[in-house]
Amino acid sequence: xxxxxxxxxxxxxxxxxxxxxxxxxxxxxxxxxxxxxxxxxxxxxxxxxxxxxxxxxxxxxxxxxxxxxxxxxxxxxxxxxxxxxxxxxxxxxxxxxxxxxxxxxxxxxxxxxxxxxxxxxxxxxxxxxxxxxxxxxxxxxxxxxxxxxxxxxxxxxxxxxxxxxxxxxxxxxxxxxxxxxxxxxxxxxxxxxxxxxxxxxxxxxxxxxxxxxxxxxxxxxxxxxxxxxxxxxxxxxxxxxxxxxxxxxxxxxxxxxxxxxxxxxxxxxxxxxxxxxxxxxxxxxxxxxxxxxxxxxxxxxxxxxxxxxxxxxxxxxxxxxxxxxxxxxxxxxxxxxxxxxxxxxxxxxxxxxxxxxxxxxxxxxxxxxxxxxxxxxxxxxxxxxxxxxxxxxxxxxxxxxxxxxxxxxxxxxxxxxxxxxxxxxxxxxxxxxxxxxxxxxxxxxxxxxxxxxxxxxxxxxxxxxxxx
Amino acid sequence: xxxxxxxxxxxxxxxxxxxxxxxxxxxxxxxxxxxxxxxxxxxxxxxxxxxxxxxxxxxxxxxxxxxxxxxxxxxxxxxxxxxxxxxxxxxxxxxxxxxxxxxxxxxxxxxxxxxxxxxxxxxxxxxxxxxxxxxxxxxxxxxxxxxxxxxxxxxxxxxxxxxxxxxxxxxxxxxxxxxxxxxxxxxxxxxxxxxxxxxxxxxxxxxxxxxxxxxxxxxxxxxxxxxxxxxxxxxxxxxxxxxxxxxxxxxxxxxxxxxxxxxxxxxxxxxxxxxxxxxxxxxxxxxxxxxxxxxxxxxxxxxxxxxxxxxxxxxxxxxxxxxxxxxxxxxxxxxxxxxxxxxxxxxxxxxxxxxxxxxxxxxxxxxxxxxxxxxxxxxxxxxxxxxxxxxxxxxxxxxxxxxxxxxxxxxxxxxxxxxxxxxxxxxxxxxxxxxxxxxxxxxxxxxxxxxxxxxxxxxxxxxxxxxx
Numbered sequence: 001x002x003x004x005x006x007x008x009x010x011x012x013x014x015x016x017x018x019x020x021x022x023x024x025x026x027x028x029x030x031x032x033x034x035x036x037x038x039x040x041x042x043x044x045x046x047x048x049x050x051x052x053x054x055x056x057x058x059x060x061x062x063x064x065x066x067x068x069x070x071x072x073x074x075x076x077x078x079x080x081x082x083x084x085x086x087x088x089x090x091x092x093x094x095x096x097x098x099x100x101x102x103x104x105x106x107x108x109x110x111x112x113x114x115x116x117x118x119x120x121x122x123x124x125x126x127x128x129x130x131x132x133x134x135x136x137x138x139x140x141x142x143x144x145x146x147x148x149x150x151x152x153x154x155x156x157x158x159x160x161x162x163x164x165x166x167x168x169x170x171x172x173x174x175x176x177x178x179x180x181x182x183x184x185x186x187x188x189x190x191x192x193x194x195x196x197x198x199x200x201x202x203x204x205x206x207x208x209x210x211x212x213x214x215x216x217x218x219x220x221x222x223x224x225x226x227x228x229x230x231x232x233x234x235x236x237x238x239x240x241x242x243x244x245x246x247x248x249x250x251x252x253x254x255x256x257x258x259x260x261x262x263x264x265x266x267x268x269x270x271x272x273x274x275x276x277x278x279x280x281x282x283x284x285x286x287x288x289x290x291x292x293x294x295x296x297x298x299x300x301x302x303x304x305x306x307x308x309x310x311x312x313x314x315x316x317x318x319x320x321x322x323x324x325x326x327x328x329x330x331x332x333x334x335x336x337x338x339x340x341x342x343x344x345x346x347x348x349x350x351x352x353x354x355x356x357x358x359x360x361x362x363x364x365x366x367x368x369x370x371x372x373x374x375x376x377x378x379x380x381x382x383x384x385x386x387x388x389x390x391x392x393x394x395x396x397x398x399x400x401x402x403x404x405x406x407x408x409x410x411x412x413x414x415x416x417x418x419x420x421x422x423x424x425x426x427x428x429x430x431x432x433x434x435x436x437x438x439x440x441x442x443x444x445x446x447x448x449x450x451x452x453x454x455x456x457x458x459x460x461x462x463x464x465x466x467x468x
Numbered sequence: 469x470x471x472x473x474x475x476x477x478x479x480x481x482x483x484x485x486x487x488x489x490x491x492x493x494x495x496x497x498x499x500x501x502x503x504x505x506x507x508x509x510x511x512x513x514x515x516x517x518x519x520x521x522x523x524x525x526x527x528x529x530x531x532x533x534x535x536x537x538x539x540x541x542x543x544x545x546x547x548x549x550x551x552x553x554x555x556x557x558x559x560x561x562x563x564x565x566x567x568x569x570x571x572x573x574x575x576x577x578x579x580x581x582x583x584x585x586x587x588x589x590x591x592x593x594x595x596x597x598x599x600x601x602x603x604x605x606x607x608x609x610x611x612x613x614x615x616x617x618x619x620x621x622x623x624x625x626x627x628x629x630x631x632x633x634x635x636x637x638x639x640x641x642x643x644x645x646x647x648x649x650x651x652x653x654x655x656x657x658x659x660x661x662x663x664x665x666x667x668x669x670x671x672x673x674x675x676x677x678x679x680x681x682x683x684x685x686x687x688x689x690x691x692x693x694x695x696x697x698x699x700x701x702x703x704x705x706x707x708x709x710x711x712x713x714x715x716x717x718x719x720x721x722x723x724x725x726x727x728x729x730x731x732x733x734x735x736x737x738x739x740x741x742x743x744x745x746x747x748x749x750x751x752x753x754x755x756x757x758x759x760x761x762x763x764x765x766x767x768x769x770x771x772x773x774x775x776x777x778x779x780x781x782x783x784x785x786x787x788x789x790x791x792x793x794x795x796x797x798x799x800x801x802x803x804x805x806x807x808x809x810x811x812x813x814x815x816x817x818x819x820x821x822x823x824x825x826x827x828x829x830x831x832x833x834x835x836x837x838x839x840x841x842x843x844x845x846x847x848x849x850x851x852x853x854x855x856x857x858x859x860x861x862x863x864x865x866x867x868x869x870x871x872x873x874x875x876x877x878x879x880x881x882x883x884x885x886x887x888x889x890x891x892x893x894x895x896x897x898x899x900x901x902x903x904x905x906x907x908x909x910x911x912x913x914x915x916x917x918x919x920x921x922x923x924x925x926x927x928x929x930x931x932x933x934x935x936x
Contacts, residue, residue: 020833096827100781101816146863163782165890169861173890173912215782241785244792250785250822279786279915313568314631314683317709317718318747324712348569354718359564365488393637395614422633422641429893444641447747 001194001202003090004124004131005184007065008036010140011057011088013079014070014095015040017048022094022142023070027051032148033137039064057082066090068130070142073097076126077111084119091116093125094142099190100127113192122198128189129164132171134182135208141187143168153436155181156210157287160199162188162217162241170280178433180288183208197224204232213237213287215280217251219265229272235290235459238269239277275455282448289452290459292439293416303386304457305331307379308354309372310391311361315420315446316354319389322450328457330354331385340378344371355379372401373409380413387416387457389449394423394431403431407438418453420446469662469670471558472592472599473652475533476504478608479525479556481547482538482563483508485516490562490610491538495519500616501605507532525550534558536598538610541565544594545579552587559584561593562610567658568595581660590666596657597632600639602650603676609655611636621904623649624678625755628667630656630685630709638748646901648756651676665692672700681705681755683748685719687733697740703758703927706737707745743923750916757920758927760907761884771854772925773799775847776822777840778859779829783888783914784822787857790918796925798822799853808846812839823847840869841877848881855884855925857917862891862899871899875906886921888914 010030016023023042027049030038040048043055054060057067057079067088069079073095083091098109109126116123124130130141134152147168153175159166164187174180183206186199196216203209212234219225229236242251243262266276275290277283306328310316320330330353333341341351346363349356360371372392379385392401401419410417419435419442421428428444435442443449478498484491491510495517498506508516511523522528525535525547535556537547541563551559566577577594584591592598598609602620615636621643627634632655642648651674654667664684671677680702687693697704710719711730734744743758745751774796778784788798798821801809809819814831817824828839840860847853860869869887878885887903887910889896896912903910911917 097816102818105816161782163780165780165782165861169780169863170890172863172892173896176893217782217785239786241782242789244789246792246798247785247789250781250788250820279790279913280783281913282915312631312633312637313718314629314633314685314709315748317685317715318707320718321710321712321715322747324714330714348565348573350570352718393633395637395640422638424640425644425897428641445747445749447750 001122001198003065004092004122004194005133005202006136007090009039009060009062009064009066010034010036011039011041011054011060011064011067012070013041013057013067013082015042015048015053017045024049025142025145026068026070026094028145029139029141029143029148032139032145034139037064057086057088060086064088066092066140068140069093070095073105073108073126077108077115080112080115080123084115084121089121091121091123092128092130092140093123094128094130094189095125096127098126098192109190109192116193123193125189126192129168129187131187132182132185134184141168147172153178153181154183155291156183156208157181157213157291158184158186158203158206158209158211159213159215159287160186160188160196160203161215162191162196163215164189166215166280174281174284178429178436180284180291181436191220195220197221197228200225200228200232200236204228204234209234211235211237211287211291213239213277213283215239215241215283217241222265222268226268226272229269229274232273235275236273237275237277237283237286237290239280239283240265282451285443285448285452286455289418289441289456292441293456293459294414303329304454304460305329305384305386306389306453307331307333307382307385307387308389308391309375309379310354310356311358311393312391313354313356313358315391316356319391319420319446319450320354322447323389326450326454328450328454331382333379334382334384337378337382337385341375344369344374370402370405373405376406376409376417380409380415380417385415387418387453389418389420389453391420394421394427403434403438403440407440410440416453416456418449419443420449469590469666471533472560472590472608472662473601473670475558477507477530477532477534478502478504479507479509479522479528479532479535480538481509481525481535481550483510483516483521485513492517493610493613494536494538494562496613497607497609497611497616500607500613502607505532525554525556528554532556534560534608536608537561538563541573541576541594545576545583548580548583548591552583552589557589559589559591560598560608561591562596562598562657563593564595566594566660577658577660584661591661593657594660597636597655599655600650600653602652609636615640621646621649622651624651624676624759625649625681626652626654626671626674626677626679627681627683627755628654628656628664628671629683630659630664631683634683634748642749642752646897646904648752648759649904659688663688665689665696668693668696668700668704672696672702677702679703679705679755679759681707681745681751683707683709683751685709690733690736694736694740697737697742703743704741705743705745705751705754705758707748707751708733750919753911753916753920754923757886757909757924760909761924761927762882771797772922772928773797773852773854774857774921775799775801775850775853775855776857776859777843777847778822778824779826779861780859781824781826783859784824787859787888787914787918788822790915791857794918794922796918796922799850801847802850802852805846805850805853809843812837812842838870838873841873844874844877844885848877848883848885853883855886855921857886857888857921859888862889862895871902871906871908875908878908884921884924886917887911888917
């Protein structure tokens with residue numbers, strides 16, 4: 001599969017100088033960051049976007065490991081035959097018009113499989129958006145070249161998606177909000193050959209990938225997929241489209257996928273350690289939380305005890321409700337922690353978890369004591385606390401949370417800290433950007449934060465099977 | 469209760485010129501928009517923030533309907549006695565240090581009740597952030613005056629909250645994101661006298677309020693509350709803090725609330741037509757959706773049929789899954805709608821719901837046809853469609869959704885259209901702002917949008933009890 005991810009030379013069949021066409025976007029996107037040779041193929045032009053253009057695949061010089069094909073569907077089989085004749089190992093077909101369009105297209109798609117059968121040539125697609133490798137700046141996709149203008153955020157989450165949307169527009173959304181950095185995104189389309197299993201296998205040994213997220217509408221190789229999940233040490237998050245009967249019907253017309261019975265599949269996936277997502281942004285939230293988490297120490301027992309530090313009694317209570325709902329526990333604070341907190345709190349205030357910091361912030365308004373850092377330090381040092389759920393309001397200077405200090409405390413304690421944040425839009429965004437750079441997960445909903453914290457803490461069970 | 473909401477004259481006991489203190493914020497906030505007379509009370513000053521300051525409540529001239537009290541807890545009973553002597557009808561006590569701090573504070577709080585017993589004087593609080601009336605620019609609260617600098621968004625949702633956070637910092641978050649406009653927010657605190665029932669009753673007949681949202685930790689007058697909910701024609705959304713045992717314990721220390729058994733309360737509330745929320749932002753999402761919805765026609769039967777228009781097959785499928793999960797139906801498109809869509813779609817594409825618009829957008833790229841508007845028009849005219857769930861990506865000019873056109877179509881059809889949006893942060897925000905001004909609800913998560921759409925559609929059942 002390396003010829004797809006790190007090809008020496010890429011030919012583009014269907015390259016065009018027309019800036020409104022996908023065949024031009026492909027060239028622009030390749031030129032954006034790919035460091036190998038780019039070979040536009042089109043008999044009608046000598047040059048495209050300043051690059052030498054070749055009349056046919058046969059005329060393309062060595063080395064060329066991959067061809068991206070973006071011509072109308074009826075012309076695709078001939079292009080694949082030419083790839084085979086030229087000995088190109090990887091063919092990425094991004095054109096649509098195959099099984100997703102009816103019986104005629106399905107026939108064309110079958111033909112592609114027949115052409116490469118026994119040749120060792122691999123086909124990626126058709127009907128897909130290809131591959132985006134943010135870390136290595138490789139964009140093998142006809143996606144809008146404007147997408148890259150504001151820059152992509154490199155990270156350690158790789159995605160495998162049966163949906164063009166997730167590989168382009170949604171990604172722009174997630175990255176422009178500084179929610180998550182990305183390693184690679186693979187849009188698999190109709191999966192005539194390369195499927196989620198091939199890509200999952202690749203990511204299992206990819207050093208740039210820490211977490212793998214998948215949006216899928218079918219599992220054509222269910223057993224192989226489960227076996228891969230079982231052996232994978234990296235967290236895997238799966239969002240399945242077509243869980244309902246109506247959704248499954250829609251999946252059939254989208255990527256010609258037979259959705260299967262979701263309840264059976266979901267049970268098998270959960271047993272293999274896969275984390276199930278229900279929605280796109282929630283899937284991203286789970287992936288980024290898992291990617292930011294440091295490897296955790298094995299637990300002495302199966303309890304997962306959370307301390308809640310909040311600026312608001314009300315949100316502390318709602319957080320406690322969600323902690324309970326997620327099967328986590330509210331930590332009982334040790335005597336040492338209680339003593340430390342009593343030093344910070346006003347005299348009347350009993351120390352209990354959730355820890356409402358606001359009265360302490362108010363009572364130290366004059367003396368400049370950093371109530372947040374001191375409380376966090378005490379709580380993170382508590383052996384009865386496995387994780388901290390911290391609430392903050394960005395906007396007040398007088399209760400500002402210093403993220404750099406927090407990052408140091410997290411590193412020293414080796415315990416995850418999840419943040420629920422509210423605040424004015426601009427300051428909240430600046431906070432989010434800084435938190436991302438420090439690998440501290442921030443959320444705007446209490447329930448989502450609790451859910452993601454639970455996903456991170458529950459991972460310890462899986463990797464320490466001796467735990468009761 | 470009108471003396472709290474529309475007082476002729478407000479006295480502020482605990483006013484101070486020190487800009488770091490809440491007693492100064494109260495004056496600044498009153499001056500921000502309140503048009504009646506403001507009477508700072510403090511024997512140590514002649515003037516505060518340019519206003520004449522009075523040595524005692526007795527010296528304050530007429531008319532004065534309300535006093536806001538913000539002095540240390542031990543001094544509050546004397547202040548309330550002075551209010552009684554002066555004949556001030558409404559006393560809003562924003563100081564903390566009462567039942568939430570232990571037995572001594574509880575004793576003080578009881579005393580307040582005893583002082584006004586039989587006088588007809590009403591007490592709001594203590595331990596609260598008071599009242600913010602965005603529509604009439606009345607801020608009777610010590611909240612940070614900077615909060616108002618960027619302006620508040622007037623709207624038709626009124627909130628009753630047992631949490632200072634929700635009435636200040638969270639509101640800034642919601643309004644700075646252009647999520648929702650607000651009518652009034654009441655922070656009720658320890659509820660020594662005025663409670664959620666009094667305020668709910670007020671909002672039932674308040675012409676500026678269309679939807680009522682409540683965050684509560686207890687229902688001390690459960691029967692009265694339920695009776696009010698049953699007779700209320702406006703949607704009521706309740707988020708209860710302390711649903712879990714641990715959360716209930718935390719509620720006890722937050723506002724000294726006995727949380728009660730949530731399952732029993734929840735059942736009774738649902739029967740009374742109340743919509744239950746689980747999280748703060750979700751509560752806001754439910755409130756804004758209900759506030760934006762026009763009164764709907766009674767349904768011929770109990771079905772609620774949704775058409776999904778999307779730019780992405782994958783998100784259409786996931787949306788179909790959520791529509792199913794919410795007990796809604798995917799609409800079967802009429803023959804007329806199918807014919808209209810076939811005119812727009814490429815020939816190979818079968819017309820089905822979810823309706824994937826992307827192939828049509830691509831095939832009409834050159835001729836400038838507005839695929840979104842034409843499809844929407846066809847679908848909204850379909851008698852078998854009760855609501856539309858529309859997906860859009862903001863950022864592409866070539867598939868831009870014209871919100872003004874959409875607003876006109878929605879008005880003409882009298883059917884709700886909910887939008888799921890992804891896009892680059894800045895353009896997504898501009899879209900959100902425009903949509904809010906046109907009362908079109910926009911979401912960033914598919915599941916949340918489906919949940920809120922279901923809440924709006926399910927309201928028809930309640931108000932048309934003859935429906936099966």
